[in-house]
Every structure is written in C-alpha cells, then in structure tokens.
Amino acid sequence: MGGDFAPDAIIEGAVDTLEHLSADETIVLLGDEASIIRKLNEMNVSRSLFMIFPTTQVIEMGDHPAKAFSQKKDASIAVGYGMLKKGVLDGFCSAGNTGAMLVGASYTVNVIPGVFRPALATILPCIDGRDSVILDVGLNPDCKPDVLLQYGILGRLYAKFVLGIENPTIGLLNIGKEETKGTPAVKTAFELMKEQPGLNFAGNIEGHSLFHENITDVIVCDGFVGNVVLKEAEAIYSICKKIGISHPFIDRMNFENIGGTPIVGINANVVIGHGISKRKAVMNMILQTRAVVQANLAQRIIEAI
Amino acid sequence: MGGDFAPDAIIEGAVDTLEHLSADETIVLLGDEASIIRKLNEMNVSRSLFMIFPTTQVIEMGDHPAKAFSQKKDASIAVGYGMLKKGVLDGFCSAGNTGAMLVGASYTVNVIPGVFRPALATILPCIDGRDSVILDVGLNPDCKPDVLLQYGILGRLYAKFVLGIENPTIGLLNIGKEETKGTPAVKTAFELMKEQPGLNFAGNIEGHSLFHENITDVIVCDGFVGNVVLKEAEAIYSICKKIGISHPFIDRMNFENIGGTPIVGINANVVIGHGISKRKAVMNMILQTRAVVQANLAQRIIEAI
Secondary structure, three states: OOOOOOOHHHHHHHHHHHHHOOOOOOOEEEEOHHHHHHHHHHOOOOHHHOEEEEOOEOOOOOOOHHHHHHHOOOEHHHHHHHHHHHOOOOEEEEOOOHHHHHHHHHHHHOEOOOOOOOEEEEEEEOOOOOEEEEEOOOOOOOOOHHHHHHHHHHHHHHHHHOOOOOOOOEEEEOOOOOOOOOOHHHHHHHHHHHHOOOOOEEEEEOHHHOOOOOOOOEEEOOHHHHHHHHHHHHHHHHHHHHOOOOOHHHHOOOHHHOOEEEEEOEOOEEEEEOOOOOHHHHHHHHHHHHHHHHHOHHHHHHHHO | OOOOOOOHHHHHHHHHHHHHOOOOOOOEEEEOHHHHHHHHHHOOOOHHHOEEEEOOEOOOOOOOHHHHHHHOOOEHHHHHHHHHHHOOOOEEEEOOOHHHHHHHHHHHHOEOOOOOOOEEEEEEEOOOOOEEEEEOOOOOOOOOHHHHHHHHHHHHHHHHHOOOOOOOOEEEEOOOOOOOOOOHHHHHHHHHHHHOOOOOEEEEEOHHHOOOOOOOOEEEOOHHHHHHHHHHHHHHHHHHHHOOOOOHHHHOOOHHHOOEEEEEOEOOEEEEEOOOOOHHHHHHHHHHHHHHHHHOHHHHHHHHO
C-alpha cells in the first residue's frame, strides 16, 4: 500500500469500505503484513474480513518510477499489477507513486491494441446534479487530433457504462464555440469528431460552461489543459474551505469524495489515488475501483476499439 | 461604442466613471452622436462632461474582424485606433468585436519591435489580497518557448508598473513542480526562464496553487490554457451566484469588477472589454484603461524590450 499516509489511512479507508461491499466482494490488502495486522488490531477489526497479501518492499514517492517498478518486484504496486495480470484481482488501486502506477500499467497489463494513448479520466460536478467525465487530466500533455478523437470515444464508454448515461454528449474543450478556434490539433480534432459516427458530438465547449447545465457529459482535452482544469477546481474547493464557504455543490469538488482517477485504455481496471489521500479518500478510491470493475470498463473498451 | 448593451450601458458606465477622474482627464465617447446625447439627456448628465466624437458605422459582433475593420472606417473601433495612433488619445477601450480590436491593434498602432506576440493579460484574485497577472488568456493558443519567456517579461512589467509590485515573482503554469513536466514547449520555456537575468522566476506552478498564498505575482501560460483558467474562474463565480454563495473573495472573480483585459506588447494602451459588459463592467473597463495609461505600460514595454 502506498500514499503519504500509508499504511494507516489505507487500512482505515479499507475498513470503512467494508460496509458498502456485497458478500462476494473482497478487498485484498497488499503491504507489510505486521503493520496491517497491528493496525487492524488497533481498530478492533478482524483480519479475516480482508485477504492480506504480504509485500516486503516499498516504492517511495520520490523513487524513479520505471527503475523502482523494475527493481522493487516485491513492492505492492509491482505485486498488485502481477496479480491483476494473472486475473487474481478484478481491479487494482493505489495512492502510491503515480509514475510507478503508470509504468506498471504499460509494463504488465499493457495498453489495449488500437488505443493510441491511455488517459486519466475523472469527473467534474455539474450544478444540475450530473457528473461530467473529463479526460485526459494529466497523462498526455501534448495530444494529436486522433488521440483527442479517441478520448471522446473512451470518455463516451466511461460515461455510458460507469455513470450510466445512455447516449452521452461529447464536448471538445476550446477557447471559443466556433470551429475555427484553438490550436491546430484541436481544430483538426473538431473535424474528426464531427465526422465520427455515433459520437453524439456537441461541438466546442468553453471554460465558462464548466459546472453548468450546458456542459456536456464528456469533456475532451489534452492532459495539460485537463490537469489545470481539475487542479483549479481543487483550488476553488480548498479556498472555499479556508474562507468558510460550505455548500453541497462545492463539496462535490473535493477530491476526497471522488477518490481516484481510472486509467482508461489499458487491459485492466486500475484507479490511481491522490498521494495525500486520507481515510475518506481511500474509501472512495476503492469504491471508484469497484464501480469501474462493475461496469467492466476495460472489457467494454476492448470490445469497442 | 460597442458591446452587446451599447450604447446605453457604455454611456451609463462612462457617467459612473466621471467621479473617479481628476480634472485633467477626459472620456472621449465614440459612437452615434444622437444616441449618445439622447442617453445623456435621459440621465440628466451634461454633454459637456464628455468629449463626443461622432461615428456613423457599426462593426457588428458577428462581423468578420479584418474585413469589417478595413471596410467600416467610420466605426468607433477604427476611428478610436486612428485617434490613438495620432496621439489624440492616451488609451482606448471597447467592449465591441474583440477580433476587430485585435486587428486594429496590429493594423494601426502595431506590435512593439522585439515583441514576438502580443498577449491578453488579466488578473486573478489571490486569497491574501494580492492580484496575480495571468497571460496569455486567449490571443495565442499555441506558444513557442521564447514567446512564453517573453510573456514572463511582459507580465513582470505589468505587475510592476500597473499593480505596483516591486519585484514580482514569475511562475510557469504546468502540470507538476518538476522541471521535467509538461509539453516540450513548456519544458524549454522553463529552461529559458531559469536562465533569464532579473526575471525572479519561481519555477513551475500548478493549478491547485491558483488563488492561494503561494501563487506567483505573474502566471505565464499559453493562450489556450490561460483562456480556460480564466473562464473556469468565471464559471465558478456564476455558479456561486446561482447557488446563493456570496463572499468578497468570490466577488473578486466577477469580471465586472475587473472590467477589461489589456493587450500587452503593442505601441499603445488598449483594453478589451467583455461583449456582455453592462454599466459596472464598463466603468471598470475605463478605469482599467486609465490604470494602464497612468502606468505608461506601452512605453515601459518599449523601453524594456
């Protein structure tokens, strides 16, 4: 288990998740066995409620991702990906070293054939109660037009199968409504998306539509723009908390209530948590992983691409 | 005069500005003379408080900018730029067709020699009471590294002379703190900014630092990212208003309180207002123009570049 507050916060979050699970669902805890058992004992929780898989090494937050993933074969991230590949796990999540989680994805479970670039997809709240899927939020800062088009397709599958939206609308985040706006890549992506059958493309959307009723179910952008959009929303949440503004809508911008960001476009259901995740965020990261597993997202993408 | 609510909102805003001006400052109103006089009479305001310069044509919001600017020589934007070039005006602002305002800038007053690309600069509020300058917010969606470096220099001049910050800190908006993060252009810009003497470069800044104490005085980004950041802040303001959240900090995100966005890097002091500007926004657009004139910003840039 990884993250700034591991192992305690991870175990606390896992314990809180238990009441949400059905009888045939099991949480596998990967990490230092003695620490896990000590913490469960402290919490008066029976170790039999979990499957514990001991690991002996730790990929630190500052470790070089590829090097650490290759050299620390008995760290939870490496072991988790191994179990995922063998089909022992249906889904895998970690709040540990993000780079190592991404390296693990491409070294073990691999990118789905036909997917140009996997993406990190997350949700942004909308004032009308909906959630919008936004991707990419950080994997690919520079995107070619065909990658953006495919993000529309991947986002559509996410919105349909994870969020349950029948025919999601797809928007291309841009600096104006007109199709002549934006970078060359975005302009070409607009053309491609317009011509893509069955995409339900709603055209360009602008930043001031974010969170509003007219925002599309899926927001497509490169990983640079998406990362800034997501972190600006996080900034707003933390500012509101600081100045004493409390509102259910603002709470929906709290990453702790979302928990984690799935990697879409790989052959398995994997969710990356925030390094600073505490108890509540960890619970939601695990529940987010479960949602992706229940939606069978990876398989849906394999079938659609 | 232009904008969705011209001429009435423009005249109302101009009237409200009067009390903020000193005796040697004059507002020149460019537009249909009869409408201006009718509105001033309605408001019981003496026409002698303004200089009225009649124009007979109108560049519509939907007009093609370059074509309209060339063909409608007696529209307020064309006449205003002409007066600016002749030195009759010290500054010029309009809430009219943004494209025509930009075309006018490059056709008449011109880009300052040595400036690669002019930028639109605006301010974002910070929780500690400061304002940060962010640029570009929409002129150049795709920026080369040397353009980003120069935005740092232009932003520094803006922060120093318009906002009065002695030695402003400059940040490069990116998706991580590490200098290996981001697009190739941003990575190279980081190198250039790090080596630029006297820039006071504070390194990469991330989206979650926006509005926070640790945000730099200047935020450098390409016009795509800056446009999305600015409009996301506008989205937050309008959502807060919708759900009944009222707070002085949130009010600072209201574009009406900022008024307009200077074009930096041209041989004159020009401010572009929002097309939807009403009375209050117009007043602040004029006051923003006056601030840029008082700071002598165009001249400061000419001397520094």
